Amino acid sequence: MKLLRQQRPWLTWRRAWPALIAATTLFIPLLMSQSAAVVQRGGSSAPRYEVSDLGPIPMLASDVVPGLNSLGDTVIWRQDESLAFAPILISGHQQMPLKIPQGYQNGFAYSLNNKRNAVGWANTTLNPVDSFSVTHAFLFAHDQASDLGTLGGRWSRAYAINNRDMIVGISELANEQQRAFWYVDGKMSPLAPLPGGQSSVAFAVNDKGTVAGGSEVAHTNSAKVVVHAVLWRNSVPTDMGVLQPSGNSVAHAINNHDEAVGTADGLAGKTVFLYRNGRMLDLGIQRGRAFAINDKQQIVGTQQVGEDRHPHSLGFLWDHGNFYDLSNCLPKGSPYQIQEAFRINDAGQILGTGVFADQLHALLLTPVN
Amino acid sequence: MIIMRKIIRGVLFAGIAANLGGLAVQAQPKVSVWTQHNNNSRTGSNTSETVLKPGNINVRGFGKLFSYTLDDQTYSQPLYIPGLTMEVDGQVHNVVFVTTVNNTVYAWDADSDEANGGRPLWKVNLTPPQPARVPSADDMSALGACGYHYHDFAGNMGMVGTPVIDTDSNTLYVVSHIITGDKHVQRLHALDITNGKEKLKAREIEAKIKTIYGNVEFNPLLNNQRPALALVKGVIYIGWSSYCDWGPYHGWLMGYRTSDLSQVTAWSTTATGQEGGIWQSGQGVMADDKGNLYVVTGNGTSKGENYSESVVELTPDRGALQVSSFFTPNNWAFLNQKDLDFGSAGVIPIPDTTLIAGGGKEGMFYLIDASSRFRQLKLLQEFQAVWPSPGTATMHIHGSPVYYEAKSETKSETKAEAKSETSSETKSDKYIYLWGENDFLRAFKFINTDGSPHLKSTAVAVSSMRAPQILAPTPPGETPKGGMPGGFLSISSNGKEDGIIWALTVYACNANQHVEPGILYAFDASDFLGKNDVTAQLKELWNSKEYAVRDDVGYFAKFTYPTVANGKVYVAGWGTVPPHEWDKCAPQVVPSDRGELNVYGLLPSPLSAK
Numbered sequence: 001m002k003l004l005r006q007q008r009p010w011l012t013w014r015r016a017w018p019a020l021i022a023a024t025t026l027f028i029p030l031l032m033s034q035s036a037a038v039v040q041r042g043g044s045s046a047p048r049y050e051v052s053d054l055g056p057i058p059m060l061a062s063d064v065v066p067g068l069n070s071l072g073d074t075v076i077w078r079q080d081e082s083l084a085f086a087p088i089l090i091s092g093h094q095q096m097p098l099k100i101p102q103g104y105q106n107g108f109a110y111s112l113n114n115k116r117n118a119v120g121w122a123n124t125t126l127n128p129v130d131s132f133s134v135t136h137a138f139l140f141a142h143d144q145a146s147d148l149g150t151l152g153g154r155w156s157r158a159y160a161i162n163n164r165d166m167i168v169g170i171s172e173l174a175n176e177q178q179r180a181f182w183y184v185d186g187k188m189s190p191l192a193p194l195p196g197g198q199s200s201v202a203f204a205v206n207d208k209g210t211v212a213g214g215s216e217v218a219h220t221n222s223a224k225v226v227v228h229a230v231l232w233r234n235s236v237p238t239d240m241g242v243l244q245p246s247g248n249s250v251a252h253a254i255n256n257h258d259e260a261v262g263t264a265d266g267l268a269g270k271t272v273f274l275y276r277n278g279r280m281l282d283l284g285i286q287r288g289r290a291f292a293i294n295d296k297q298q299i300v301g302t303q304q305v306g307e308d309r310h311p312h313s314l315g316f317l318w319d320h321g322n323f324y325d326l327s328n329c330l331p332k333g334s335p336y337q338i339q340e341a342f343r344i345n346d347a348g349q350i351l352g353t354g355v356f357a358d359q360l361h362a363l364l365l366t367p368v369n
Numbered sequence: 370m371i372i373m374r375k376i377i378r379g380v381l382f383a384g385i386a387a388n389l390g391g392l393a394v395q396a397q398p399k400v401s402v403w404t405q406h407n408n409n410s411r412t413g414s415n416t417s418e419t420v421l422k423p424g425n426i427n428v429r430g431f432g433k434l435f436s437y438t439l440d441d442q443t444y445s446q447p448l449y450i451p452g453l454t455m456e457v458d459g460q461v462h463n464v465v466f467v468t469t470v471n472n473t474v475y476a477w478d479a480d481s482d483e484a485n486g487g488r489p490l491w492k493v494n495l496t497p498p499q500p501a502r503v504p505s506a507d508d509m510s511a512l513g514a515c516g517y518h519y520h521d522f523a524g525n526m527g528m529v530g531t532p533v534i535d536t537d538s539n540t541l542y543v544v545s546h547i548i549t550g551d552k553h554v555q556r557l558h559a560l561d562i563t564n565g566k567e568k569l570k571a572r573e574i575e576a577k578i579k580t581i582y583g584n585v586e587f588n589p590l591l592n593n594q595r596p597a598l599a600l601v602k603g604v605i606y607i608g609w610s611s612y613c614d615w616g617p618y619h620g621w622l623m624g625y626r627t628s629d630l631s632q633v634t635a636w637s638t639t640a641t642g643q644e645g646g647i648w649q650s651g652q653g654v655m656a657d658d659k660g661n662l663y664v665v666t667g668n669g670t671s672k673g674e675n676y677s678e679s680v681v682e683l684t685p686d687r688g689a690l691q692v693s694s695f696f697t698p699n700n701w702a703f704l705n706q707k708d709l710d711f712g713s714a715g716v717i718p719i720p721d722t723t724l725i726a727g728g729g730k731e732g733m734f735y736l737i738d739a740s741s742r743f744r745q746l747k748l749l750q751e752f753q754a755v756w757p758s759p760g761t762a763t764m765h766i767h768g769s770p771v772y773y774e775a776k777s778e779t780k781s782e783t784k785a786e787a788k789s790e791t792s793s794e795t796k797s798d799k800y801i802y803l804w805g806e807n808d809f810l811r812a813f814k815f816i817n818t819d820g821s822p823h824l825k826s827t828a829v830a831v832s833s834m835r836a837p838q839i840l841a842p843t844p845p846g847e848t849p850k851g852g853m854p855g856g857f858l859s860i861s862s863n864g865k866e867d868g869i870i871w872a873l874t875v876y877a878c879n880a881n882q883h884v885e886p887g888i889l890y891a892f893d894a895s896d897f898l899g900k901n902d903v904t905a906q907l908k909e910l911w912n913s914k915e916y917a918v919r920d921d922v923g924y925f926a927k928f929t930y931p932t933v934a935n936g937k938v939y940v941a942g943w944g945t946v947p948p949h950e951w952d953k954c955a956p957q958v959v960p961s962d963r964g965e966l967n968v969y970g971l972l973p974s975p976l977s978a979k
Binding site: 075081083084126127128129130131132225346358 | 702733748749751752753823826827849903977
């Protein structure tokens, strides 16, 4: 929900990044309790993964995440000698740079479908976080970058693409409000916020066309912005609700069963929720953030752990009530510490980042049967 | 031409000869630093420095000349007034003034530690006799601040904000903080800078504002007088924040008449809300030529007539301060939620424009048009200016930015830029320098050539080192943790030439709530290394660790800026670092009551030593 607190989403990811950093260094809640449902952190019954190191990846923000499709292809980003960021499609051992549109300096791809079409955004200044630059949503496909335009404002950003090439994201309107969009057949259309709200954002779309994200809601206290997780079916919004009265929630991912995951205010601070059958469930992963859910209801994300003076993050897998610290699921002696898990496909492959030799690397984890 | 040279040589020789004979009257130094960061614009620039030049700042020719021992830590920037006739000896001295958290004000000879027998020209402690005493961090902890663990100050916390000097009346204004029994009292003092005596009866700080919800009162226990005092058109403006956001508290800005210390105005940032501290990591309130004041506020309520997380322009109007306009980032609620104070540093104007610039804990830098008169100041540009090292490092801006206009030596970097530049604008380059925590010192170029003023958001040059340089050890597998609070900058130059950036930073580990080693750097402000690269490197001229035996600045004096005046650099420190701890984090327990005023300058040449 913090993403929706801003009125200028070309800054959304950079807003999230400092928030994550601040949370891990300054204001760590004292309690690290977990719900009874979360019981395992590795062990003999834990899943096992082999690691494919996709190379160093410069840290950007907690919501600038790389993409993974069902085939195991990935999109990540690299920074070249001129300091510009460029998207890279990795398929097996092949690494293919995605073309950045002319006039733009940085490009990022967030999401990748099974046709190897990717979406993201590009901007015109070397500094990727600069309101002076032009930032537009782009489709990277067929060795071309196609400008998706905006909803009338100055900027837009694409967050997800499904296997039907339906794209969702966020754009500024002519009146400077921000609005979730869906893009179908060459046309960008707004997704209405919940009643009483002004802003909305769409982070994910499944192959049925159901969209997940967040929306401002009507609130009585004008000093507080309240955001609820929302599903759009045929562009009609459904409020997924919250875990606590007056709390916030936002959905980051959705599977093909219309089950969504995200982050919400819980009793002891931020927690991960699972939404299914019209109910929002607290998974008890305190200080956690879910990034993805597959059709097998496996969820991945990141969690802040540790004491105030030595906080750090871990990448987790939640699998039907069992919680796994992914660093404990690697081969014995693995040098990697998994910090974040961003994507999981139906084959169980997980795309995340981990620390190796004091450097952040993009890592593809493949289950070992 | 030859004749002219001979005449000049003759004049010089005669001058030297006369000086040797003790007959000559010393040339009066011109520069005074009467307020924090040099002027009410808070540019941090002394553009009349004729002695210190990039060419003579190196370890062979520049270093620590001497240092004075203080009775406690200092949070104030040293102030400097030249040519004062001091009561103690009736002699003319260049004098440097510094305060400590023990409520002590010192006046030291700025040029020699042998003047007055090595003793201060005057020293006054403004804590009344017992039972009055100086409040300490332990007092705050005992009362519950910061969850009973208040460590923003290491020990005493009497005088904090940098004083201001009225050079017309030779009066220094400073706020003391004492505790008597359980009662906290803050007072504004007016001291004669020639002898340290109080010129007027100290004024106890009090304020009460009536609102529709009841009275809002200044609380000397909860309100931390953190920013430097400002002198604007005969009024001393004083700002207050909090201790660790321990409340309920309100940010305050008050004005007192210089002539009699009567209160002219008292304005609360959040009269019908909460918090909204004015702290700016010690930077003073900025003022323009018309007397408008610009403050930046921290966490708190930001709706209606409450101005937390905002830049606020205040206009004195028949005594009272009126909010004439303001700017609040759209994500203020997020900043508030995450304790990412927008007001962790002050703003500065960009000369010859109507623009002001600054940034806060989020590491974003804002360019704002202060000419807009539609209640809300117009945001022109914002960009991420601080890029900390990978890991979970913070990216706060605490040290306020500084501005320098350099004689241009570089050509336009792009064809478009060259095309848009007019001939007059190619003569100088305008830079804003910023050193956010865990990041490099960055030089951002200001471009105002096509009717669309902005800062080039990718730094044109960066330092080769981050602040801090040395990080705390971390367990295996974890990314290194950074440290606060980044660099505190001042600039010296001779007009548009010989620009030097003086930067005081923490050298090792995290100086947030802990005493850690510091380092002083000097960088060439405009002659960058690798100019053809995307981002050039700031040329480091010197640092205090290079020959630490002589030059070490000691423990880092948090939130203090170097003062450059007439060939010398005055830098506060919190005591000597033992040599075996020069290059590592400080131990868990460090003396919390030490203070030094370090004086750097050109070293005597071997010839003159003989």
